[in-house]
Amino acid sequence: MFSDLCFRLRALFRRMASETELDVELKFHFDSQVKKNIRSGMTPEEAVREARMALGGMTQLKEDCRRAWGTALIEMLVQDIGYGARLLVRNPGFSTTALLTLTLGIGATTAIFSLVDAVLLRPLPYRDPQRLLEIYEDHSGVGLGLTYDADTPGGYVDLKRQTQIFEDVAAVDDGNAFSLAADGGEPRTVMDESVTWNLFPMLGVNPLCGRLFTKDEDRPGHEHVALLSYRLWRERFGGDRQIVGHDIRLDNRVAIERYTVIGIMPPHFSFPEKNADIWIPRAFTEQQLSSHGEHYLLVFARLKDGVTLGRANSDMLALADQTRQLYPYERSLHRFFGQPLQEAYTRDSRRGLLLLMTAVGFILLIGCANLANLLLARSVARQREIGLRATLGASGSRLVLQLLTESALLGIGGGLFGIGLAWTSFAFLEHLIPADLSSTISVSMNLEVLSFVLVVSLLSSVAFGLAPALRFSKGDLNTFLREGPRGSAGPRHNRLGAALMAGEIALSLLLLVGGGLLLKSFLRLRSIDPGFRADHVLIMGHFVKSPPADPGEYGERMQIFDGMLSDVRALPGVKHAGFTSQLPLGWAGGRAGFFPEGAAPNPALFDANNRVITPGYFEAMRVPLIRGRFFDQHDGPDAPPVVIINQTMARTFWSNQDAIGKRMKFGGAGSHSPWSQIVGIVGDVRQVDLSLPPGPEMYFPHWQALGNYMTPHELVVEVESSPMGLANAVRHAIHSVDAEQPTDDIFPLDDLIDTDIAPRRTQAALVSGLALLALMIASVGIYGVMAYLVSQRTQEMGIRMALGAQRRGVVMLILSRGAKITLLGVVIGISAAAGVTRLMQSLLFEVSAADPFVLVGVSTLLILVALVACIVPACRAASLDPVRALRAE
């Protein structure tokens, strides 16, 4: 076996030597034979002739010997490749068109595949990531559209007990901010993730240096410890490992606490969000752990080995039923459900990615159809060459192989350029990674992607090369030889060409419909009234998040806020200013129970978005007051407790009556919160996302929110001119009251809307762009098919015109042929669109997948473009000189 391989390799790579040796060997034999013949009495001439005859045809003999070397197949391939390459170089027009089409198709497909690979296919960089779940509370039963709500501490405790399904359960109190107290420098906001100690072991992540939290460190009263992110460590501490073991001062705007740095996390680790700077243990008090009404925790779990997601989810349903018995008010309509971590991260982007993948796949298909048509046309021109080769003894399969090799050369070439194209798009593609994964994963050219390119290149080569190649394996050699290059390709080719063209049109239509629907959704979304005005508003974020529990401290803090507000309001150019606990459009969490006075104490759900604001907030955001009044400076700590609700809340819980003047309390029916009187009803604000309808919402004044888990957190300033123009003035005003307050998170409110619609804008732009690209490629294809059709029927046209046909008639003849194919394509496309776009419904916003405006619009566009592509060849046919057309061979 081994000697066999060596022999073949030697024959292959020492080709020259082998050939020379063969020559010498055969010459030796020949000469010996001649000598023998002479000895036996022949004349020299006779001797040579006789020896030649004995040995047989030298060329044939050598070929037989070469075949014995076992290198024939490879040599044939090399021959074919060389021949194919020469042909391609000789037809630069065709080769360039083909390579360009393939580069675009394969490049786009590769680019999107690398993104899909990074986001959906490659496992997350944690231990056994397929067993990791995120667990949500599903409130969709309440009709609030909240499927993915945050969990409560009580829920976390319940889940943690489910040891029959979970190996471990960990909780994260996410997105809190500290000020890293300045040692001389600017105070800097650090994003904190407060986690239970077991989170890191559960994920299977190890620190870069130092250690992780221990079991005791997430208990109240334990010494403060912290883990730093790689980024914070590099930026703030210059990457000095000595920081491990030292203290840093973290200011939560209530008190400055010392935390001992125990370790540094590795680069690219950021959990659960992309911008985590620091992790500290979440020390729940017993009282907090018993809360079943406050939804602010993210809960993650690791499934036990062998436990399926379905089993875990059904067990959690049973758990929800039990807790409903125990806490009827808080938990009445809640249910838990888990989702694999990767799915949880990608659930908003999965559909969009698959849509993009489909779109680029269509582009590639359209490109292949184009090339198949080009090759078909060219194959007619090559009939004589092929016929000659077949007559000289090339077998059908040999010819097909030769033609496929030519296609594969183009395919591989397109693949190589495609890799280059995909590579250049990576920087852009990074933007399409779901935000929370953006520091964890990246788009890269890896083995999977390269194999994908190879497979796609070869598949496309077969896709566009097979039909033209097969034509020759079956054809009658005589016809090939007899018919000139201008001979008709026969109805079979015409039908195939027309079918390919109709297919291209149908695919382009699908893409155009997709792009049109997304574009219309985007425009719809942009015209949505978010319930507030985003222009001329400056936001400064990351004021204290966790409220002080001590009434004295709480009052102190509120006083500081009031001081900041009056300083900011006094700035020239500032119209209104206020704080809110949560800006709109950002967060699905922050809901809390409430209880309307006089309601039946049954387990019906009273649940609403919980916000704590200062006077001036609604004015600055220009949220309309529907009835009643806004908060003012009189709603102090000792004044009668008041609350403002939104229209949806009034309509939902006080339907058919005036909500103003009614009383309700924070928390469940049994809570000890005081009754608050509803003093105002404000317009609905889109809290979670522009595309989600608003839910019930209640606002409490900051002085009366002691015991609420929300605190004023973001400063909202309405200004007269450009918001960022006042940024420095606002910073100074804040620092004059509290020098330690970080002021680095400052941005115009417009950005928030922008961030909210950016994914849809990108998606709509990408798909529409791809659809236009498809339209362009397809129109080139249509032009090619029609031009070929005309060139084929030149003689016929000549005869028609010689017999008196009008030029107009000739134009109509060609146009009607083109129009028939186009209409066929459009009809196929529209019928397919009905099925395909239904899968897109979840990506659309207030637009039906069968939107008639879009369907009619893009069909018209497509037909117009197709007709233009047909009219040029048609006019050329009509301008033929009949005499010359008749003479044309």
Next chain:
Amino acid sequence: MPNRAIDLPQGTLDLLILKTLALGPQHGWAVSERIQQVSSEVLRVQQGSLYPALHRLERKGWIKAKWGSSENNRRAKYYELTTAGKKQLAAEEVSWKTLTDAVALILETS
């Protein structure tokens, strides 16, 4: 060439080459001459088919080639049997014997 010469049955050329080389290293011309001499010119080896067969046997590792000089001092390619070739020869001799015995038996009895 005498008329009684017959063409070699398919597949026997390899066996004849191996057997010839068992006597010692030979070049292609000598192998061809030897087969014809020994078979009293009954078997006619197509000279053209000899070389592809030699190369095929070399590829299979049953014979190996060496360059040397011929009787009249010309460079010639000599083939000799390898160990694997000797085994192959023995095996083929046995199966040839079995085949011809069986054929002879049938011819005699029927």
